[in-house]
Amino acid sequence: MKRSQARPTPSQLERPILSVDVVLLHADRAKLHALLLRRTEQPFLGALALPGVAVRVDETLEFAARRALVTKTGLAADHAAGLHLEQVATFDALFRDPRGRTVTVAHMALSAARLPIEPGSAGAWIELSRIPRGSLPFDHDEILQTTLSRLRGKLRYTNIAARLLGDTFRLEELQSVYEAILGRTLNRSNFRTKLLKIGLIERAGVMAGSTGAQGGRPPHLFRFTRQDVAAEDREFV
Template sequence: MAETEFPRPIVTVDIVLLTLREERLHIALLPRTAEPFAGVAALIGGYVHVEEDSDAEAAVARILKAKAGLSGIFFEQLQTFASVDRDPRDWSVSIAYFALVPQEVLDEAGVALELRPVDAAGELPFDHADIVRAARERLRGKGAYSTIPARLLPDIFTMSELQAIYETVMGERLDQSAFRRKINDLNLLEEVEGEKRQTERARRPTTLYRLKAPLAVFDRRI
C-alpha cells in the first residue's frame, strides 16, 4: 500500500470554554447535532477544515465564532487526545484547548450555551470529561504563576475581584495583604484614572485597575 493510501484519522479541535458564574468556575457546553451522542451536551468543537484553517488555532477561532458567537477571547492549547477508541466512529485525534471568557462577554454573545460547574459537570460524551479535568488542572497550575485568571474578568476590575478570581481558580483562600503586596511588587496592573466603583463591602468608592499586558508570567507563586 502506498503511503498516501493509509487511512487518515478524524481530526478535530475541542474547547473547554470556562467562565465564572455565581462565584464558581463553569464550563460552556452545546448539545451535539449529529450522531454519535446526538442531543447530548458536549464541549464546543468541530472538524479541522483543511481548506480554510491555516492551523489549529485558526480552527478554534472559527468554531468559537460560529458556535458561541465569541471572538478575541483568550485561549491556549491544552494537549492532544488521540486513540482508536475515544470516538466510536473511527481512530480520532482531538487537539484540545481551554478558553477563558468573562461572564458579561458570554452573556452579550447571545448564544444559548449550557453552563455547568466545572467540578460537577456530570457525564460527557467521548473523553470530554478527561479533557475538562486536564484543563482544570492546567488552569490551576498556571494560574498561580501568571495573569491568566484575570482573563475571566472584564478589562477593568477591582483588587478584590482580582483576588476572588485567583482564589476560585487556585481553589484556596489567599491572605489579602500578602496578595496585594505581591501584585504590587510584580507591577502587573495600572490604575484606571478618573474612575472608581462603589461596592457593597466598601464604605468609599473603590479604585479600578486593568492589566498592563494581556498576559504576564512570573517566577514566583502569587
C-alpha cells in the same frame, strides 16, 4: 512519508481524522463557567459536550477552534475572534470517538465577559461545580480536567487572569478568580501586597460609590500592567 512500492495495507493508507475541541471559560461571581453544547445527534444525543470540529486542510488549529465556537454554539464571530485561545494538549486514545479514529487537539479559550449565546443554538454556560466528574461524553472529562490543570499552572506564574476579567476590576474580584481556579482561599492582605509589589497590577482610579447593600468603603480599581500574557520570573501564588 514516502509510500511503499508494494500495495499498501488499509492501515497504511487510512489516517486518523484530526479535530479540535474547545474549553471556553469565563469567571462569573467567583465561579468558573464553561461553554458547553447540547448534542443534537448521535452518539451521546442530548448530552452536554465540548464544542469541536474536524480540522480542514486549509485552516490552522486556532482557526478551527474559533470556527467551532461560532458554528456550533452561536457565538458571534467578532466575539470569538477576540478570545484568548491557546493549545492545551492532544488526545489520541484509539476509541475515544465511537464513530472512528479521531485525534483531537484541545484548546483553552478565556473570555472576560459572559458572552451572549444565540438563543436557538445548543450552547449554554454551565458552572463548573455543576458538571460532575464522568458526566461528559467522549473523553471530554479528561480534556476539561487537563485544561483546568493547565490554567491553574499558568495562573501561578503569568498574568493570564487578565483574560478572565475586564480592563479594570476590584481587587476582590481578582482574588475571587484566583480562588476559584486554585480551589483555595487566599489571604486578602498578602494577595494585594504581593501582586502590587511584583508589578503585576496597578491602580486605575477609585470606583464611584460603594458596592455592598450595607455600605462599605469604595474600592480602588486596578488593571493589569501588561496587556499580553507574559510569564513572571517566579511563581507568585
